[in-house]
Amino acid sequence: MKNYLTLVDKIVLTGGADVSPYLYGEEPNAKLGTTDPIRDRFELATIKAALEANKPILGVCRGLQLLNVYFGGRLYQDLSQTSSQIKHLQSPTPQEIPTHHISVEQESALGFLPENYMVNSFHHQVIKDLGQGLTAIAHGNDGLVEAIENKEKHVLAVQWHPECTWETEHFDKKIFEIFANGTI
Incomplete structure (x- = not known):
């Protein structure tokens, strides 16, 4: 993994399959989507190596969840486990x-x-319990976490897909x- 990191300055973790609940000690919920354990292991190793090499990481959707x-x-494996009434799966839009509002902390990387x-x-899938050292810097109007950061480790992640709207x-x-x- 460290050899790969010598080729890049930064890491972007993209969207994709659901993060396996086995990674945070839970059994799969009936509404869990497709998971990819091989990708999970590879990206977790990438995160570890990037942090050790002090390389910045940007997470998008699944990237936020995996970070x-x-x-x-831990994650809610499905929004039905929350009280949210916001449509987070915007299809067919x-x-x-x-499609929905978030509140952003102005004293953050997204200020x-x-x-x-x-x-x-x-x-x-959404954050249930925030990981150690992470700060929630944006929330939906339903209170769910929409962005996180760790300034010291140069980590920023968003739940939405800015690559679709840039x-x-x-x-x-x-x-x-x-x-x-x-x-x-």
Whole structure:
């Protein structure tokens, strides 16, 4: 893994399959989607190696969830385990259209976003218990965590998909710009 990291300056953990609940000591819920244990192991090893090499990490959706699990947190395997009434799986709305509001901590890496910001949403797993050393820096109006950071370790992760909206939402584009320019 360390050999791979010599080829890159930063790591982006993308969306995808559900994070296996075995990683945080739970049995699968009936509403758990497809998991990919091989990907889970590879990305957890990538996170460990990146942190040891002091390389910044940006997580998107599944990336946020996996980072939370890496730091000892747990997930709700499905939104039905929460009291949320917000539609976090926005289909059939096109992915480039924001569909629900979040509140952003202004003293965070995302402080450039408006305090009340709209995001797109394609997930059914969410943070249940925040991992050690992580700070929740954005929440949905339902109280669910929408972004996390660890400033000391140069970790930032968002629950939404800014890669789908960066052309129309200049603030989402800025997430990638600040990550690429080293201000995380």
